Amino acid sequence: MNLHRKLQQREAEGKPLRVGLIGAGKFGSMYLSQVRRTPGVRLVAVADLAPPRARAALEKVGWEAGELNAKSFEDGARGGGVHLTDDAMAMIASPHLDIVIDATGSPAAGIAHVLACCEHGKHIVMVNVEADALAGPLLARRAEQAGIVYSLAYGDQPALICEMVDWARAAGFEVVAAGKGTKYLPEYHASTPDTVWPYYGFSPEMVAAGDFNAQMFNSFLDGTKSAIEMAAVSNATGLLPAPQGLAFPPCGVDDLARVLRPREEGGMLHHRGQVEVISSVERDGRPVFRDLRWGVYVTFAADSDYVRRCFKEYGLVTDPIGNTSALYKPYHLIGLELGISVASVGVRGEPTGAPIDWHGDVVATSKRALRAGEVLDGEGGFTVYGRLMAARESVAGGYLPLGLAHKVKLKADVPAGQPVRWRDVEFDDASQAVRFRREMEAAWAGQAQPRAA
Ligand SMILES: NC(=O)c1ccc[n+]([C@@H]2O[C@H](COP(=O)([O-])OP(=O)(O)OC[C@H]3O[C@@H](n4cnc5c(N)ncnc54)[C@H](O)[C@@H]3O)[C@@H](O)[C@H]2O)c1
């Protein structure tokens, strides 16, 4: 690991990485708290729909009011403080920064931001995994053509999983499964922003003292974020979802190698090389022993007597036959560790994970019986949750991607628990996000995508 040394060099040479953040919410705030302590990185500007909220976020995490008065992007780049703006597009177009971070969570805005980064030659760190799940494979292709780096965001679980998958493969292991932990019960699929906090485990005092968006956090709970994240991992690693989507098996860290292996070997996987999310609670609500609620894992195979023996000699926890083992990371640090992506992109020119093909998709699925005339309200809302599906199944079924289930009116009733189809909604053909997604569907239509065996 030499990122810190390279950043120090940048600092010493007076050539800091010049960074602009879009979206100063919870994730953005966590990054803002760390960037001021990071050598070799200069925060030039923050763009948010509400600049006063951005100012409040910066001050809350320790910035002095006097550090927030840069008059322009140029002023910010020269060290005159941070420039606050509501104009993300102007920030991306500015020649005074090198790396843009999208931490808005808005799929349509994310697509627009990446395309603007391509146009203006800015690297993009995509915290906005909602946009990545909607159109990441084509966005990454566009970024490559434009000569910029498109990177998943370290600190969120997908990039941490990509790192573990890369570790295993680069060390010569076959990856059997990879994924993350979360708190899951089947009833959470119907959760709404009104019911999220007790399920999530936050007391009213914690909610009152924090800076949380109830709809965003509900998307972490109702299965949507898990589906989005596993679509991102699938597209970035080639690991495929099971045909039924995510099964959320309850599993503790000592059981990873036993549970996350194929069914025919005694585990629960549909196939080798699968993405899966494990639950920190048993189906009856009891806590799982040594759960991985906040973490990520990879299971990998030995595939030779010699390596199986090494696993034993060096104390690895394995499945009963000693062929599969696991590594895990107990936590993800959200925006607090986003600097790893910024540094990797800025000093190495390498993403911390990026889509390489289109395998996984997230389909809008009704939380309850929906009636024609109702308006869908996107990730974590009252009407739909996201279900992971193979991209080929999603396209063949004509299903509506979750990232487009925003402010669209239903033309038909949808029974509870069913995927919504494109033909069930009135969508705006002229919108950039709809056009871009349609373009991705067309671009991949003729390509043979691998099918889970
Ligand atoms: N909160 C978490 O714990 C967490 C964890 C992992 C990943 N994330 C990811 O971080 C991203 C943001 O989540 P959050 O919880 O910080 O949400 P949030 O609602 O707290 O913050 C989003 C911010 O972006 C701003 N914004 C929205 N659209 C914008 C636009 N078009 N232009 C400029 N600003 C815009 C909003 O005003 C808001 O301040 C999402 O992609 C989410 O998946 C969040």
Ligand SMILES: N[C@@H](CCO)C(=O)O
């Ligand atoms: N991914 C986390 C939330 C924030 O990353 C979860 O599943 O609860």
